[in-house]
Amino acid sequence: MLFPSTRVATDPDRLRDYASSTEVRPRCASVLVVLAISGSLIAQQPAWQAPPKLVVGIVVDQMRVDFLYRYWDNFGEGGFKRLVKEGSFQRDAHYDYAPTHTGPGHASIYTGTTPMHHGIVANDMFVRTTGEGLYCVQDDRMTGVGGTGVKGQRSPFNLLSTTLADELERRTDGRSKTIGVAMKDRSSILPIGRTGDAAYWFFEGTDGHFATSSWYLKELPEWVVDFNAQDLATKYLSNSWDLLLPRERYHQALPDDNPYEEPLAGSLKATLPLDVKAMYEAAGRSTVLLRFIPASNTFTTDFALAALKAEGMGKDAVTDLLAVSYGAPDEIGHEMGPRAIETEDMYLRLDLDLARLFTALDQQVGKGEYTVFLTADHAAVDVPAYLRDLKGSAGYVDAPELVKTVEKALIERFGPGKWVRKRVKEQLFLNDSLILANKLDRSMVQRVAADILLQQPFIADALTASDLMRTTYPTGIRNSLQRGFMPQRSGDVCYVLLPSYLTSWPGQAPKGTDHGSPWNYDTHVPVLFMGKGIRPGEIVRRTSITDIVPTITMIVGCALPDAAVGEPVPEVLR
Numbered sequence: 001m002l003f004p005s006t007r008v009a010t011d012p013d014r015l016r017d018y019a020s021s022t023e024v025r026p027r028c029a030s031v032l033v034v035l036a037i038s039g040s041l042i043a044q045q046p047a048w049q050a051p052p053k054l055v056v057g058i059v060v061d062q063m064r065v066d067f068l069y070r071y072w073d074n075f076g077e078g079g080f081k082r083l084v085k086e087g088s089f090q091r092d093a094h095y096d097y098a099p100t101h102t103g104p105g106h107a108s109i110y111t112g113t114t115p116m117h118h119g120i121v122a123n124d125m126f127v128r129t130t131g132e133g134l135y136c137v138q139d140d141r142m143t144g145v146g147g148t149g150v151k152g153q154r155s156p157f158n159l160l161s162t163t164l165a166d167e168l169e170r171r172t173d174g175r176s177k178t179i180g181v182a183m184k185d186r187s188s189i190l191p192i193g194r195t196g197d198a199a200y201w202f203f204e205g206t207d208g209h210f211a212t213s214s215w216y217l218k219e220l221p222e223w224v225v226d227f228n229a230q231d232l233a234t235k236y237l238s239n240s241w242d243l244l245l246p247r248e249r250y251h252q253a254l255p256d257d258n259p260y261e262e263p264l265a266g267s268l269k270a271t272l273p274l275d276v277k278a279m280y281e282a283a284g285r286s287t288v289l290l291r292f293i294p295a296s297n298t299f300t301t302d303f304a305l306a307a308l309k310a311e312g313m314g315k316d317a318v319t320d321l322l323a324v325s326y327g328a329p330d331e332i333g334h335e336m337g338p339r340a341i342e343t344e345d346m347y348l349r350l351d352l353d354l355a356r357l358f359t360a361l362d363q364q365v366g367k368g369e370y371t372v373f374l375t376a377d378h379a380a381v382d383v384p385a386y387l388r389d390l391k392g393s394a395g396y397v398d399a400p401e402l403v404k405t406v407e408k409a410l411i412e413r414f415g416p417g418k419w420v421r422k423r424v425k426e427q428l429f430l431n432d433s434l435i436l437a438n439k440l441d442r443s444m445v446q447r448v449a450a451d452i453l454l455q456q457p458f459i460a461d462a463l464t465a466s467d468l469m470r471t472t473y474p475t476g477i478r479n480s481l482q483r484g485f486m487p488q489r490s491g492d493v494c495y496v497l498l499p500s501y502l503t504s505w506p507g508q509a510p511k512g513t514d515h516g517s518p519w520n521y522d523t524h525v526p527v528l529f530m531g532k533g534i535r536p537g538e539i540v541r542r543t544s545i546t547d548i549v550p551t552i553t554m555i556v557g558c559a560l561p562d563a564a565v566g567e568p569v570p571e572v573l574r
């Protein structure tokens with residue numbers, strides 16, 4: 001196709017297409033001269049000197065890559081399908097560490113490294129010196145800005161590496177606009193890091209709106225105040241949640257009413273439609289419920305679009321970052337599991353929200369002017385009870401019972417006392433003062449605890465902190481444990497349950513799901529890129545989620561985050 005000469009001369013991207021096309025035959029000498037001059041100018045200008053105006057990072061909380069395969073025929077053209085068709089799809093991308101939880105996941109994506117270096121080893125950490133819990137973004141010195149209560153006592157203080165946001169700010173001497181948006185505080189804060197402009201999250205309960213903490217701002221910008229004044233949370237809680245498509249179009253092997261799903265708070269059955277308004281009233285009009293319905297994703301998108309517009313993101317040559325995280329897939333996934341019709345319906349609705357986001361980006365920033373990536377902070381296992389009923393190897397491990405077994409063995413060996421101080425997920429913290437008082441070698445006590453764990457039939461592996469500090473494990477689940485381990489913050493013994501086994505407690509119904517393991521069902525997530533600087537295609541070799549940000553830094557031309565260990569994926573780059 002031949003462009004008018006004026007257009008050719010002024011539009012460098014088109015010029016490049018024009019110049020490289022073998023079918024094009026310029027017809028007059030003046031066009032040739034213009035081409036030669038512009039061509040040489042372009043040749044001197046590397047692509048990273050003309051970076052995208054905006055990077056949009058999207059994290060879907062608890063998304064398995066096979067959801068793309070299962071739900072494909074029910075997706076529209078503008079959301080997930082657009083990402084796959086126009087973009088680059090890494091089909092074998094994994095978390096290469098455990099524990100695979102939300103805080104560690106968001107931190108790892110945006111720092112390009114793993115908990116061993118960025119320090120977010122759990123959602124809820126345990127501090128040996130105080131004997132108290134520490135939520136991963138807890139910071140009691142902070143207060144809410146625009147919201148009240150403990151939700152305001154949040155900051156990225158516990159994060160020990162820079163993120164993509166920090167590096168963009170450094171690259172542009174602070175001129176980048178870097179904003180995080182999520183229902184969950186940790187999913188908004190950890191991507192934006194310490195020097196990003198602002199992270200906004202949902203102050204649930206009676207506030208029911210987006211706000212931030214004193215780490216980032218002194219007062220809410222006018223546009224956030226205006227957004228909150230619309231009281232959209234209440235509006236979304238006044239509807240019902242019905243199926244988007246006719247029931248027969250969903251990919252369901254089970255009836256909607258089945259024994260593997262936990263009903264949402266305020267409802268008796270895990271079936272659709274749900275009378276959300278009645279549940280909201282029954283819960284004393286607490287907006288917590290919004291987290292658990294698909295409208296949560298719409299609400300998050302509304303806020304992201306408000307930020308885009310009001311902050312003028314992607315409007316100039318300085319690269320901005322909008323980090324959006326969708327929390328409802330995780331909340332619904334935990335209750336219902338990956339097979340539920342509720343889960344599929346939520347993804348079909350999320351697909352519409354993504355399409356709305358991309359259309360707005362096309363209009364406000366311009367098609368081809370921004371770069372998007374989409375991934376998940378972890379995936380999840382099928383409901384173990386369901387797998388067991390299908391004759392699969394799966395089950396539940398009673399955590400208090402397991403701790404008791406370890407205690408008993410330690411008492412028999414070392415004498416009376418409460419030897420296990422705390423269990424955090426699949427990690428045990430031992431009683432340091434008791435070890436000291438008995439003049440014992442800590443690594444020996446750790447060894448005895450790990451050995452008794454290894455005698456249990458449902459344990460795949462158990463490593464001591466001493467093992468993890470002194471031995472290098474190059475591959476497999478031991479390597480995953482090592483990448484997720486930090487001596488000051490992790491437990492004395494780290495163990496892994498057999499595939500498809502979940503930690504449980506007495507009286508817990510075998511419904512819904514969880515995540516956290518180094519097994520594929522938790523580590524295998526989608527990684528998709530689309531837009532400026534991206535070469536479309538599918539990549540089937542194994543990649544790591546820590547490669548995402550190093551790849552982005554090659555496009556935007558900024559430094560790697562401090563502790564990034566991932567590598568750019570060359571197939572993604574144009």
Ligand SMILES: [Zn+2]
Nearest residue numbers: 061102330377
């Ligand atoms: Zn999560």
